[in-house]
Amino acid sequence: xxxxxxxxxxxxxxxxxxxxxxxxxxxxxxxxxxxxxxxxxxxxxxxxxxxxxxxxxxxxxxxxxxxxxxxxxxxxxxxxxxxxxxxxxxxxxxx
Numbered sequence: 036x037x038x039x040x041x042x043x044x045x046x047x048x049x050x051x052x053x054x055x056x057x058x059x060x061x062x063x064x065x066x067x068x069x070x071x072x073x074x075x076x077x078x079x080x081x082x083x084x085x086x087x088x089x090x091x092x093x094x095x096x097x098x099x100x101x102x103x104x105x106x107x108x109x110x111x112x113x114x115x116x117x118x119x120x121x122x123x124x125x126x127x128x129x130x
Contacts, residue, residue: 044066060116062114
């Protein structure tokens with residue numbers, strides 16, 4: 036079995052993801068080779084919560100420029116994890 040910290044890279048912090056926390060949905064950048072069941076097991080092991088649903092999406096790299104140099108940001112995979120009723124991840128709580 037893979038190490039859970041090799042599957043889950045970091046949480047996605049934005050206004051949109053903070054609004055989804057009210058519905059028990061948390062967003063993470065994950066390993067593009069990981070499937071939904073591996074993501075579910077990793078979140079449950081790292082944060083000791085019960086996961087109900089996992090939705091994944093691939094993200095394209097956005098074009099960026101620095102003067103004459105043209106490049107792209109890295110592409111990856113996002114996972115939106117829905118937790119069971121009454122569960123929450125303390126890492127995201129503000130205040």
